[in-house]
Amino acid sequence: MILVPVTYKGGIYRHGEVMDLIEDIGGYIIQKHMIAQEVVLQCFVPKADVEFLRNTVKPISGEITDSSLVGTEIAVVSMSLEIHHLPHMSCDVAEYLRRLGAKTNMVSLARGPGKRISQLNDEERDVINEHDIAVYLLGNFEKCIEYKMPKLRRGITVPIVLCGGPDEAALRRITDPPLDGYVGYCGRYMHRAKETEDLTKLDEIIATVTRVLDKRREAIAKDPLSVSPARLMDLIRENVPAILDVTSPTPLTVQMQGLRVKLPYDPYAPEIRKIEIEDGVTIGDVAGVNPSRMRDYILVKILPFSETNVVV
Amino acid sequence: MQAVEYFRVECPEPRGAETYDGIANTVLLDHNLIRVIRKLHIYVDPNVPIFIAVGLMHRITTLVRVRDFANVNPLEGKITLVLSNETYLAPMLKIFWERFGQEHVEQADRFTVILRGVTAKAAEIEEIVVADPSEAVYKDLIYALKCIAPEGFRIRRESYGKGMFYFVASEDTLPDEVDGHVKTLFSKMGEAYP
Secondary structure, eight states: OOEEEEEEEEESTTHHHHHHHHHHTTOEEEEEEEETTEEEEEEEEEGGGHHHHHHHTGGGTOEEEEOTTTTOEEEEEESOSSTTTTTTTHHHHHHHHHHTTOEEEEEEOTBOSSSSOOBOOHHHHHHHHTSSEEEEEOOSOHHHHHHHHHHHTTTOOSOEEEEOSSOHHHHHHHOSSOOSEEEOSOOOOSSOSOSHHHHHHHHHHHHHHHHHHHHHHHHHHHSOBSSOHHHHHHHHHHHOGGGGGOOSSOSEEEOSSEEEEOSOHHHHHHHHHHOEEETTEEHHHHEEEEEOSSTTOEEEEEOBHHHHSOOO | OTTSSEEEEEOSSHHHHHHHHHHHHHHHHHTTOTTTEEEEEEEEETTTTEEEEEEEEOOOOOOEEHHHHEEEEEETTEEEEEESOOTTHHHHHHHHHHHHOGGGEEEEETTEEEEESOOSOHHHHHTOEEEOHHHHHHHHHHHHHHHHSOTTOOEEEEEEETTEEEEEEESSOOOTTHHHHHHHHHHHTTOOOO
């Protein structure tokens, strides 16, 4: 069963029925937002049932849209948290990515600002590597990007999308080996991105991120995961009641190859490992339950079929 | 920037010049400094790296006096000041305390100050200078230039006097030729820096 990421938008009226329907057809609800009278559900549903769901929610004025970034965790890497980069454009990019369903974390570097100063410490590197993709937001000067980028990408194993002031061709020329995605004319600016020109750039970033993630999905599909991250999320929610008391907006953050559980590692990791998925197969059998570098969270990394010989 | 008589951004990278033009425009507009600046020349070179901004300001002659923001009403041996806004309340009270003594100054509420037993006349109090905006403008200008300058350029030198200013920033020690650079940039604007 192929699950596709979609977003449901509709009123509060009868939204409980929509949630039941999504679960009944074998889908998973990743996140639920209640904004005034509106409900937004980010979910995975079986590909074959998307049209059925779309038609079913029409009578209650619900809308189903494709959201390619649902179920992904993206690191927006900003060179610092000073006024030069925040709130524009780091927050603009992070917010735009969230609109399409991604969970974004902003990673600001301790030694990122300037031309000469460019270092990535082990904590920053590990935190970035825990994400599905990293979006690097750099400045306007080709010279600075050329000088800094080799140091800022050292040790990063996830795909990188580079955004900077010079045009795309220049960004390509100054990075060797090539990165996974480039968005030019998108460096530092000091105004809110609301003009058509700015929004087009943000759309371009979304398109590039989506393209890179699709490639990654294709690579994962060649050696499928032993269990779907969304299914694991549901299982943990059912079996670890403490997760319901976590006040974070996403206590369980679904990634492409795993999920982040926002519970302390020491007391909860053994409990999570022992959860049975199906026919005696436990989470510990098909996934690595590791401590995350982000606070004291747990990072569940699902192993591929080739390593476990099991798909549940 | 139409209100500015001369505005130019110089950079070896054309794209860098274009974006810094936009950044300078936005920051100066946001800080309400467009009307204060008469000429501005920015030079950024990421190769050195260095950021230099030189410029001229319009003459700011307006001083803020008590009459600009308060009504002074003498009545039965006391003078009541009714403030229309409290922006300059703190510096005004400080001046009154020094001049008349704290025991003669009473602040009834945020917008009312009463002077008791003072010899000065109402017209005299109305003319007291409370603030000189040109000092604040200089601070605002330097803050704005810090925002415009590339991030991480933390070694700075700035100067302001006789309506002229310059701001130099780098992430390395400032090179000796900075003074020469500043003079050259002033001459590009058609001005001579003393």
